[in-house]
Amino acid sequence: SDSAADAVARRQDTLTKPQGSLGRLETIAAWLARWQGRDMPKLDKVKVIVFAGSHGVTAQGVSAYPSEVTVQMVANFAGGGAAINQLARIAGAELAVIPLEIERQTGDFTQEPAMDEAEFLAAVSAGYEAVGKDTDLICFGEMGIGNTTPAAAIAAALFGGGAEKWTGRGTGVDDAGLKRKMTAIDKGLALHAVSLSDPLKVAAALGGRELAAIFGATLAARRHGVPVLLDGFVCTAAVAPLARLHNAGLAHVLAAHVSAEAGHRALLEALELKPLFDLGMRLGEGSGACLAVNIVRSALECHTGMASFAEAGVSEK
Amino acid sequence: SDSAADAVARRQDTLTKPQGSLGRLETIAAWLARWQGRDMPKLDKVKVIVFAGSHGVTAQGVSAYPSEVTVQMVANFAGGGAAINQLARIAGAELAVIPLEIERQTGDFTQEPAMDEAEFLAAVSAGYEAVGKDTDLICFGEMGIGNTTPAAAIAAALFGGGAEKWTGRGTGVDDAGLKRKMTAIDKGLALHAVSLSDPLKVAAALGGRELAAIFGATLAARRHGVPVLLDGFVCTAAVAPLARLHNAGLAHVLAAHVSAEAGHRALLEALELKPLFDLGMRLGEGSGACLAVNIVRSALECHTGMASFAEAGVSEK
Numbered sequence: 109s110d111s112a113a114d115a116v117a118r119r120q121d122t123l124t125k126p127q128g129s130l131g132r133l134e135t136i137a138a139w140l141a142r143w144q145g146r147d148m149p150k151l152d153k154v155k156v157i158v159f160a161g162s163h164g165v166t167a168q169g170v171s172a173y174p175s176e177v178t179v180q181m182v183a184n185f186a187g188g189g190a191a192i193n194q195l196a197r198i199a200g201a202e203l204a205v206i207p208l209e210i211e212r213q214t215g216d217f218t219q220e221p222a223m224d225e226a227e228f229l230a231a232v233s234a235g236y237e238a239v240g241k242d243t244d245l246i247c248f249g250e251m252g253i254g255n256t257t258p259a260a261a262i263a264a265a266l267f268g269g270g271a272e273k274w275t276g277r278g279t280g281v282d283d284a285g286l287k288r289k290m291t292a293i294d295k296g297l298a299l300h301a302v303s304l305s306d307p308l309k310v311a312a313a314l315g316g317r318e319l320a321a322i323f324g325a326t327l328a329a330r331r332h333g334v335p336v337l338l339d340g341f342v343c344t345a346a347v348a349p350l351a352r353l354h355n356a357g358l359a360h361v362l363a364a365h366v367s368a369e370a371g372h373r374a375l376l377e378a379l380e381l382k383p384l385f386d387l388g389m390r391l392g393e394g395s396g397a398c399l400a401v402n403i404v405r406s407a408l409e410c411h412t413g414m415a416s417f418a419e420a421g422v423s424e425k
Numbered sequence: 426s427d428s429a430a431d432a433v434a435r436r437q438d439t440l441t442k443p444q445g446s447l448g449r450l451e452t453i454a455a456w457l458a459r460w461q462g463r464d465m466p467k468l469d470k471v472k473v474i475v476f477a478g479s480h481g482v483t484a485q486g487v488s489a490y491p492s493e494v495t496v497q498m499v500a501n502f503a504g505g506g507a508a509i510n511q512l513a514r515i516a517g518a519e520l521a522v523i524p525l526e527i528e529r530q531t532g533d534f535t536q537e538p539a540m541d542e543a544e545f546l547a548a549v550s551a552g553y554e555a556v557g558k559d560t561d562l563i564c565f566g567e568m569g570i571g572n573t574t575p576a577a578a579i580a581a582a583l584f585g586g587g588a589e590k591w592t593g594r595g596t597g598v599d600d601a602g603l604k605r606k607m608t609a610i611d612k613g614l615a616l617h618a619v620s621l622s623d624p625l626k627v628a629a630a631l632g633g634r635e636l637a638a639i640f641g642a643t644l645a646a647r648r649h650g651v652p653v654l655l656d657g658f659v660c661t662a663a664v665a666p667l668a669r670l671h672n673a674g675l676a677h678v679l680a681a682h683v684s685a686e687a688g689h690r691a692l693l694e695a696l697e698l699k700p701l702f703d704l705g706m707r708l709g710e711g712s713g714a715c716l717a718v719n720i721v722r723s724a725l726e727c728h729t730g731m732a733s734f735a736e737a738g739v740s741e742k
Contacts, residue, residue, distance in 0.1 A: 123508075124498070124501050124506060124507055124508075125507075125508055125708050126489070126490075126596040126597045126707070126708070127597070128597075128707075129596070129597075129685075129706065129707045129708040130508060130706055130708055130712070131685060131704045131705030131706040131707065132704040132705050132706075133704060133706065133716075172443070172742050173443075173740065173741075173742055174740050176740060177739055177740050180737070180738060180739040180740060181441070181739060183737070183738070184441050184732060184737040184739055187732065187737065188730075188732075189441060189730075189731055189732025189736065189737045190441055190442075190731065190732070190737075191440075191441075191442055191447060191727050191731055193730065193731075194723070194726035194727045194730040194731060195723055195726070195727065197726065197730075198719060198722050198723045198726050199719075199723075279443040279446070280443045280444070280446075280742070368446075368448060384702065384704065385701065385702040385703075386702075387448045387449040387450060387701065387720075388448030388449050389446065389447055389448040389449075389450065390443070390446045390448065391442050391443070391446040391447055395447070399450075399720060399723055402515060402516075402719035402720075403704075403716060403719075405515050406511070406512055406515045406516075406716055409511035409512070409514065409515050410508050410511045410512065413505075413506075413510065413511040413514075414506055414507065414508055414510075414511060415501060415504065415505075415506025415507070419506065420497070420500070420501040420504065420506045420507075421497060421500070422494055422497040422498060422501055423490065423491050423493060423494050423497060424490075425489050425490055425597070
């Protein structure tokens with residue numbers, strides 16, 4: 109609520125530091141308060157949910173890795189061996205992995221819609237249902253070999269500029285693969301041209317199940333008052349339709365980082381989201397979002413734990 | 426050692442992620458290994474040391490706060506009420522505060538050297554002695570009302586450009602205060618002109634005791650193989666003479682952040698240090714450095730905890 113955010117800003121100005129000197133840590137505390145609706149926000153329960161999906165468009169040779177890696181990496185998450193397992197532990201966050209029919213690829217969007225309406229809504233619902241009221245902060249992540257292709261397609265559909273503006277190397281395709289990827293995206297944009305004015309139809313025709321789930325989960329977070337840390341290019345493309353559906357659709361979302369994937373910086377700018385850091389990461393899995401959790405924790409601890417000038421007997425200006 | 430850093434890079438390329446996709450987290454792991462001299466670095470003991478000093482140049486009206494705040498804030502650190510207390514707790518770092526004769530101001534550098542040789546060496550020694558071999562990572566911070574003035578003076582002395590290039594608002598001086606600050610710095614540069622070619626004489630004539638201690642502590646960290654996280658403008662100015670004394674004098678130092686203090690970005694660039702983040706902070710106390718500790722922990726956990734492609738049975742390109 110506005111009143112909770114205002115209460116945070118008023119308290120910040122009494123704490124033993126020059127006003128504003130904690131920079132974005134101060135606005136992060138206010139952002140937590142606004143969306144949790146509490147003057148003293150809490151971070152007792154922080155979650156990371158990684159959604160996984162398989163992509164028909166991998167048939168176009170758009171990824172550096174074989175598509176079976178999606179299933180193998182879900183097993184690696186379960187075994188604790190992936191980056192996100194380590195990052196969630198350091199962040200004090202509970203990790204859940206939700207595979208979305210990963211044995212069944214979406215449609216190849218160069219030939220047909222990635223999902224029909226029923227499939228799209230099933231994936232959105234799976235994401236929506238994954239988020240509960242009992243969570244204080246949530247990170248979403250994704251795993252899906254080939255999924256920077258639907259992400260770039262969605263960005264191009266919503267913001268224009270064609271494949272060239274939004275296509276990057278993902279997990280590391282070579283020049284020929286990058287060309288195939290751009291060709292596939294432009295083909296998809298042409299095939300689904302009639303759907304491009306409707307953000308939901310864009311997400312269904314050009315997206316993927318894990319992207320749809322992140323869309324649904326971000327909507328549920330808004331409904332339940334759970335602030336969201338946004339990860340990289342794929343996650344940002346997944347939630348971009350929310351901004352298209354409502355001007356303030358992403359107001360409860362804080363961009364953790366700008367990734368090294370080519371289109372991410374421009375997409376964040378188009379959504380007027382200012383990332384917290386740029387460490388050249390491009391892994392996905394929610395890794396960047398999870399790395400931001402301790403920054404948010406630090407912001408909250410300063411807010412709740414610091415003494416005021418009066419309490420500490422420190423002279424003011 | 427180079428061999429430890431190379432071992433880290435080799436292991437990173439076997440882990441279940443596209444090579445290089447953890448961005449700077451990969452180079453941070455190698456940096457830890459290089460300076461700790463271990464293939465598998467550790468972060469069992471992380472320390473934050475805040476050095477405090479009092480500044481004669483405050484007589485020139487260069488700060489928004491009265492000079493007694495230095496003593497009051499040292500008491501606030503002891504009481505656990507400052508930002509750095511909260512940030513150190515979240516970082517899992519042990520906090521120590523070392524006041525350096527804070528009841529006795531340095532000389533006003535517009536009238537005389539801030540410290541004579543004996544005073545300077547005593548402060549450098551206090552810093553040097555504060556760092557032990559048993560530390561895996563260290564952050565330095567500072568508290569000293571008025572200390573962005575000596576910091577800007579040191580930067581101007583070492584890199585040129587005069588007061589105008591390096592002077593910012595510190596804790597928040599108004600326009601008149603900013604003008605007084607620049608006047609004082611230019612006066613100090615003129616008075617001590619004969620010392621400006623010697624980085625150590627610059628640090629003594631224009632610096633402060635807490636800056637000298639950070640200089641000494643950073644030198645001790647190098648000697649003992651302890652990687653250093655660098656905080657904001659004052660800390661950066663404090664260690665800048667090391668870079669002037671030896672090309673690789675700051676190779677064991679990682680810049681945590683670029684602060685909102687006007688001269689910090691240019692000073693980091695002059696030292697070829699690339700900060701991890703920019704959150705608009707300008708508090709000092711080691712706050713930015715401490716906020717970076719969990720990023721370094723995350724880098725290490727990914728390095729030590731992730732499975733290799735072979736271990737996890739994940740297909741490579």
